[in-house]
Amino acid sequence: MMHVSSLTVVPVKGLNASHPPSVTVTPTGIVGDRQFFLVDAAGKLFSASRTGAFLGLRASFADDVLAVADVRAPVDLGPPVLADFYSLKTVPTHEVLGPWAEFFSDVAGQPVRLVHADEPNGGTDVHALTLLGDASVAELAAQAGLVSVDARRFRMSIGFAGAAPHAEDGWAESEFRVGGARVRVGGPVPRCAATTRNPDGGDVDLKTLHLIKGYRGVSVGELGRGIHFGVYADVVSPGVIRVGDVLEPA
Known part of the structure; x- marks a missing residue:
């Protein structure tokens, strides 16, 4: 069985x-799965295919609060970003404001932004x-x-x-x-x-x-x-x- x-x-x-x-x-998928993702300065998906720097970090999201490592902040959405997803599709998102751009850019070693997909599970392939x-x-x-x-x-x-x-x-x-x-x-x-x-x-x-x-x-x-x-x-x-x-x- x-x-x-x-x-x-x-x-x-x-x-x-x-x-x-x-x-x-x-x-649309598992509740809470792939709701957020990272994009580079050009708005292209910045995934584990491009770097393994983020795989040592685990995120949790509950009650509109995102936590990664020792960083924790309410999700405050900023300007819209039309994210380029492998050139297969574009995903409507909004940038997540607060500490995230600085935090993830430091980890990546280059400018990246955290975005929140407008639709549930928007980060699925x-x-x-x-x-x-x-x-x-x-x-x-x-x-x-x-x-x-x-x-x-x-x-x-x-x-x-x-x-x-x-x-x-x-x-x-x-x-x-x-x-x-x-x-x-x-x-x-x-x-x-x-x-x-x-x-x-x-x-x-x-x-x-x-x-x-x-x-x-x-x-x-x-x-x-x-x-x-x-x-x-x-x-x-x-x-x-x-x-x-x-x-x-x-």
């Missing part, structure tokens, strides 16, 4: 992820959720001749156990019940250089893309040719999902 083994929330995209025991899922099987991560490790690979480096919304390696690849357009929610699985997730970084320290410590390509090759997804690992999913019915919940065909 398949079940949820992990859940991932990243309030500020590019920072260290949190792994709560439960999440609330809405049509394409679809509301992502799924990845634990067996798929174990297969990557086996193919690479490693004892294990830390699944956290993939920052997937829902990790699950109890299926064969890469079983999720065959689920496109299928619907699944998971906890109190219902999701529809989409196509494969193209991976980027962020997966090569240690999920805690940010150093490049594993040639993830090279290893995945070595046994899975390059394939075509909705964003074109890429190195794929895990799948997207959309929310059909919102609800609460907990670690340990059964994942089953609807």
